[in-house]
Amino acid sequence: MKEYGYITLKSFEAIREHKFPLLIGEHLIIISNLQLNIHKIDSQTLPHSHSDNQIIYYIKGSGKEIIDKKEFSVFPGSIVFIPEKKKHSFIPYAGTSAEVFTLRFETTRSIIKKIKGKEKEFLSILKLLYSKNPNSWNASLKRREEIESLIGNINETLKEKKFGYLITLNGYLLLLLREFLISMVERKKDEEVSVKDKLFININNYLKDNFDKDIGSKDVAALFKISQNYLQKIIKTYTGYSFTRYFNGIKIDYAKKLLKETTLEIKEIAGKIGIYDINYFSRLFRMIEGIPPSKMRRI
Numbered sequence: 001m002k003e004y005g006y007i008t009l010k011s012f013e014a015i016r017e018h019k020f021p022l023l024i025g026e027h028l029i030i031i032s033n034l035q036l037n038i039h040k041i042d043s044q045t046l047p048h049s050h051s052d053n054q055i056i057y058y059i060k061g062s063g064k065e066i067i068d069k070k071e072f073s074v075f076p077g078s079i080v081f082i083p084e085k086k087k088h089s090f091i092p093y094a095g096t097s098a099e100v101f102t103l104r105f106e107t108t109r110s111i112i113k114k115i116k117g118k119e120k121e122f123l124s125i126l127k128l129l130y131s132k133n134p135n136s137w138n139a140s141l142k143r144r145e146e147i148e149s150l151i152g153n154i155n156e157t158l159k160e161k162k163f164g165y166l167i168t169l170n171g172y173l174l175l176l177l178r179e180f181l182i183s184m185v186e187r188k189k190d191e192e193v194s195v196k197d198k199l200f201i202n203i204n205n206y207l208k209d210n211f212d213k214d215i216g217s218k219d220v221a222a223l224f225k226i227s228q229n230y231l232q233k234i235i236k237t238y239t240g241y242s243f244t245r246y247f248n249g250i251k252i253d254y255a256k257k258l259l260k261e262t263t264l265e266i267k268e269i270a271g272k273i274g275i276y277d278i279n280y281f282s283r284l285f286r287m288i289e290g291i292p293p294s295k296m297r298r299i
Contacts, residue, residue, distance in 0.1 A: 019108060022174055024122050024181070028111040029129065034173060035104040036154070042097040047089045053129070054082040054104045055180050057139075057147060061098025064091045067134040074098075074136065077144045079180055081128060081135040088134070101151055103177065110239055111253060114208045115201045121185040123197045123238065128184060130240040139183040147183075150176045199224065200238050203231070211250045212274045217243040251275070252288045259297045266293050 020031040033052055041061070056065070062075045067088040072080060074090075082088050084106075092098050107129045115122075128135060139147060154172045157165050203224060207215075220243070221231040235243045251273040258269045270281035285293045 018170070020170060020174055020177075022177060024125055024178070026113045027122055029125075030108040030110070031105050031174075031177065032108040033104070033106040036173070037102045038099065038151075039102075040097055040099050041090055041092055044091045045089045047087045049085050049087045050082075050104060052084050052104045052106045054102060055177075056080045056082065057101040057103075057151075057180065059099040059101055059148065059151075061092055061100075063093045063098060065089075065136065066091065070134060072134070072136040075138070077139045077141075079137055079139055079183060081131070081184075083132050083134060086132075086134060103180070105177070107240060109249070111249075112204055112239070114205050121182075123200070124185045125181045126238045128181070130237060135184070137184050137187050139179075140186060143179060143183045143186070147176065147179050150179065196234065196237070199226070200234050203234065204238075207247055207250055211247070211254055212272060214274050215247070248284055249288055252285055255281075255285065255293065256289070256296060259293055266297075269293070 018032070018034070020034060022029045022031050035052075038059075041063075047066075056079070058074050058076055058078045058080075060076050062073075065072045065074050065080050065088060067080075067082055068086055072078075074080060090098065090100075110126065110129075112126075150172055154169065154176070157169050157172065162168075203220060206220070206223070217228050217231055221228045224231070226234075232243055235241065235246050239246045241249065255269050255273050258264055258272065259266075262269075264272075266281070267278050270276065270278055273281075275281045275284070282292055285291075285296070289296060291299075
């Protein structure tokens with residue numbers, strides 16, 4: 001059995017403030033507050049919760065993971081997703097112990113391009129990352145080998161701490177998170193895209209095509225013949241945001257592109273995304289990006 005003694009929460013304090021860009025196809029998911037740990041469990045753990053999402057990978061051992069009173073049987077190669085603030089505990093089977101790898105993270109933002117075709121894998125990942133419900137699945141043997149190889153590489157990187165090791169570590173972490181997520185969608189690869197998936201694809205693509213217009217949730221709900229409440233629920237499920245916040249994010253993403261690639265005045269750029277009050281545009285830009293548009297142009 002491999003030893004992973006260098007993977008501890010303390011080892012990751014130096015990168016907790018980093019934001020990690022995770023590419024899934026053409027889409028970008030921003031991950032932050034990433035923490036990893038490996039520990040052994042010899043007895044039942046007390047119910048507890050965390051302020052961020054958690055993925056648990058079972059290296060060895062078996063038992064029951066209990067999340068909000070729902071039981072999941074786990075074995076070597078099992079992966080469990082626990083949403084933020086969900087109480088959970090683990091009960092190892094009698095006479096056994098478990099070795100688990102935990103990855104805790106926050107999804108800071110998702111930048112979703114126009115969705116081409118079904119792209120059910122990406123939609124499944126979005127739903128998982130923003131879900132309030134726990135989930136469990138088993139990785140294939142090939143995927144398990146890749147996951148445990150990456151965990152070993154992370155441990156070795158932390159052990160040696162060669163010059164530039166944080167850059168190497170960032171790469172391994174993103175590959176590992178991607179492996180966890182892809183292993184989840186592999187079990188669903190034969191499922192058809194749901195009605196809700198198709199609806200989100202159409203709504204997302206419509207907003208991408210009309211970011212320069214003054215469109216509200218009432219207009220979009222009427223166009224797609226659904227209620228405003230259901231529209232908000234759909235957007236929240238796949239993006240974690242309200243309709244207004246998500247649509248404003250689409251506008252600001254395009255404004256960022258113009259700031260970096262053109263010499264247009266900021267007032268002109270605001271107009272191209274359907275905002276004609278320069279002060280409101282600046283406030284909105286700062287709220288979403290954390291800096292004013294003038295500073296973004298200089299970066």
